[in-house]
Amino acid sequence: MAYLQPDKPEKVYVPALRAAKEKGEKLVCLTAYDYPTARIVDEAGVEIILVGDSMGNVIHGYGNTIPVTLEEILSAVKAVKRGSSRALLVADMPYGSYHTGENTAVRNALVLMKDGGAEAVKLEGGRNRVDLVKRLVDEEIPVMAHIGLTPQSVHKLGGYSVQGKTSDAAQRLIEDAKMLEEAGAFAVVLELVPREIAEIVTKELKISTIGIGAGANCDVQVLVLHDLVGLSFGRLPRFVRQYADIREVMTEAVQSWMEDVKNGSYPSEKESYGMPKDVDAKSIKRQAS
Ligand code: KIV
DSSP states (O other): OOTTTTTOOOOOHHHHHHHHHHHOOOEEEEEEEEEHHHHHHHTEEEEEEEEEETTHHHHHHOOOSSOHHHHHHHHHHHHHHOSSSSSEEEEOOOSSSSSSSHHHHHHHHHHHHTTOOEEEEEEEEEEGGGGHHHHHTTTTTTTTEEEESOOGGGHHHHHHHOOOOHHHHHHHHHHHHHHHHHHSEEEEEEEEEHHHHHHHHHOOOSSSEESSSSSSSEEEEEEOOHOOOOOOOOSOTTTOOOOOOOHHHHHHHHHHHHHHHHHTOOSSSGGGOOOOSOOOOHHHHHOOO
């Protein structure tokens, strides 16, 4: 089919990110939370799929990511695994799954990898997560770090605003990124940070930066798929470019079907089944009455 990549390149593993950075090649990452979106994103050629806890906002309607559970992420990871074969599959560790001790965090990460089929995990935080990142990496669990705006800290931060805007905060962010690299993270998400700071971090680190609302100079760009295709509700952040209006397409399809049912044009004979010709339907009708 025309929309499938004809010469699908090989499976993406963690080391591919460093290799792409060294070659100056940009990569892309999108979220997926189920089988059909995983297939679409994977077959389109996206290199990294993130089963993000943004599912809390996007598919569960929670309003933020705080209530998302390990079970919800795990179920989504399993579906995405079934729907993808090439992209690197990263599972977000939800709020509470890595906050109560390293052993619990390792156990939960292993569940996502062993039961779900994730190939890496992502967790939020800077210098406060350095020991945990080291421990996970020691246990053969590749870690994608996430700094800048960390949505799991929404109550502490008091909202979703650009981070690293003072020189102290920017300095801290750069230090955090370096510490996470040192701890063994293979990539670091920079969310909602000034593009100048993202550029400095990208230049300073050997590992990849993955930007969302962090300007064009990051090694990888990530977006929430539902925002990109117009399937999310509410005001979009300014960094989102919407490439389709799937919500409108779906609404029109649903309304057309409703209209056809109500005016009797759906289902047609072709869209239903008749009795075989050798069965006398009229006599069945007579017997039934
Ligand atoms: O949960 C998520 O989708 C994310 C990305 C936006 C980076 O953390």
